[in-house]
Amino acid sequence: MLRSLAYFDSSRDFSARDYFTEFEIMEIVENWNYEVEMSCGFCGSNNLEVFDLELDGEKLFDFYKLDKYCTLNNSSFFIISIDKELDNIEIEIGGKNKIERILQINFLRKIFETIEFGSDEKFIEQIKGTFFICVSGKKDSMSMDTILIERFVSSGFSKQEILQIIDEKLFKKLNINSKVFDLNIEKNISTTKVFKGAMFMNSFYFEEEEVEKGAPFSIVYFDLDDNTIIAFDTSYTSPFDFLQENKNNLFTTDDSQNLLEKFGKKIILSKRV
Numbered sequence: 001m002l003r004s005l006a007y008f009d010s011s012r013d014f015s016a017r018d019y020f021t022e023f024e025i026m027e028i029v030e031n032w033n034y035e036v037e038m039s040c041g042f043c044g045s046n047n048l049e050v051f052d053l054e055l056d057g058e059k060l061f062d063f064y065k066l067d068k069y070c071t072l073n074n075s076s077f078f079i080i081s082i083d084k085e086l087d088n089i090e091i092e093i094g095g096k097n098k099i100e101r102i103l104q105i106n107f108l109r110k111i112f113e114t115i116e117f118g119s120d121e122k123f124i125e126q127i128k129g130t131f132f133i134c135v136s137g138k139k140d141s142m143s144m145d146t147i148l149i150e151r152f153v154s155s156g157f158s159k160q161e162i163l164q165i166i167d168e169k170l171f172k173k174l175n176i177n178s179k180v181f182d183l184n185i186e187k188n189i190s191t192t193k194v195f196k197g198a199m200f201m202n203s204f205y206f207e208e209e210e211v212e213k214g215a216p217f218s219i220v221y222f223d224l225d226d227n228t229i230i231a232f233d234t235s236y237t238s239p240f241d242f243l244q245e246n247k248n249n250l251f252t253t254d255d256s257q258n259l260l261e262k263f264g265k266k267i268i269l270s271k272r273v
Contacts, residue, residue: 020055020060021148021149021150021151022053022059022060022150022151023149023150023151023152024149025053025055025060029053061134061150061151066134066150070096074138075136075137075138075139076095076096076099076100076136076137076138076139077095077096077136077137077150078093078094078095078099078104078107078135078136079093079094079133080092080093080132080133080170081093081094081131081132082129082130082131082157082162083129083130084156084157085127085128085224085225086127086128086193086253089165089169091165091166091169091170093174095134102142103137103139103141104174104176105176105180106137106142106144107135107147108176109144109181110144110147110149111135112181112183113144114133114149114152115154115159115162115163118152118154122154123154123157123158124156124158125156125157125161125193125194126155126156126194126195126196127193127194127195127199127224127230128156129155129156129157130154130155130156130157131153131154131155131162132151132153133149133151133153133154134149134152135148135149135150136148163184167183193252193253194250194251195230195250195251195252196248196250196251197232197243197246197247197248197250197251199222199230200220200221200222200242200243201221202220202221202222203219203220203221203234203239203242203243204218204219204262205217205218206218206219214258215260216231216234216269217234217235217236218234218236218237218239219232220232220234220239221267224268227265227266228265228266228267228268229266229267230253230268230270231260231267231270232269232270232271249273250272250273251272251273252270252273253268253270253271254270254271257269
């Protein structure tokens with residue numbers, strides 16, 4: 001569904017970058033979704049992601065345009081990107097080089113504030129996750145009020161999980177003492193990875209000789225990465241019926257099951273939560 005946002009200002013030429021960040025428009029669009037109770041046509045979920053927004057045909061978040069803007073306007077920006085697949089977690093940072101320490105601290109404070117007060121619906125831990133945030137601000141600014149959230153994407157991470165990753169992997173990289181922020185981080189948080197049945201997109205049947213050796217009769221599955229799939233043993237239930245009836249049910253990986261292999265890929269079986 002497409003919705004349009006119009007802005008009229010007769011006093012000056014309109015410049016999207018002067019008025020809105022992608023994050024600000026994202027919040028407006030999410031409010032629209034809430035008002036009209038939008039839902040996914042496939043799985044029925046109303047937890048819809050909003051990203052890659054455009055205004056007047058221009059992307060509201062463009063790394064290179066932001067870099068140029070900050071260079072010309074005595075500003076800087078900072079990015080944190082985290083991705084996970086099961087227990088494989090990768091964290092990257094980006095932005096302007098040589099960010100002043102005070103501004104860097106304030107950037108991080110803004111990030112933690114955004115996580116803390118973000119909707120809980122954006123922070124549900126799952127088997128795969130993506131977290132991306134970009135903040136910007138004037139180099140000589142000491143005020144938190146002038147720091148902007150340029151882009152914010154969160155899917156598959158709990159709040160505590162993100163804070164723990166930042167505490168264990170980011171502060172050391174930035175040479176920052178985490179005590180500066182007084183974060184409430186629960187150590188050894190749950191590593192249970194859950195996901196909805198709607199993630200199962202495909203299915204196949206094992207050969208008769210494979211079933212005789214202990215393989216399931218049929219499974220539904222999705223690709224975790226190029227070498228691994230997450231599957232569920234549908235037994236003799238039609239995979240099509242299973243997919244239709246279990247879109248909103250929760251599943252988790254089942255460590256008690258033996259690993260299987262098919263088409264050169266490792267198969268990790270799952271179970272209902």
